[in-house]
Amino acid sequence: MASFSPTNEQRGCLNLFNTGESLRIEAAAGSGKTTTLHYLLSDGALPGRALYTSFGRKVIDEAKAQFPSGRIDVRTN
Template identity: 50%
Template structure:
């Protein structure tokens, strides 16, 4: 996992996840969806979770994430 400074949008998504909200993140390729997922998963590494991806031949798959494992 890479270290980076989250964008405002990623900080909003993280805050929503911390508040227990359900998230739906839609964006174009290269917009940072996988990085956002890794940011959230890192914060909740002690908990189980799942996510769904529309086109799973993406960055998440290249980084070793599967539909069953979201915290790496």
């Protein structure tokens, strides 16, 4: 993943996650949800497992290729 600075919205998600609360991110296509999950993984902030869902099979196939097996459960809705 290229190195980008998180947007204000992504920073808000990261800060909320760091409080220990559960986090569900819903936003439009292309808004940075997958990138936010990459930030959580790269910072070591995601110690356990996560669920990644999408309606589109293509998006799911791409996510399965990007995320570590066993850490991110990737499936369609």
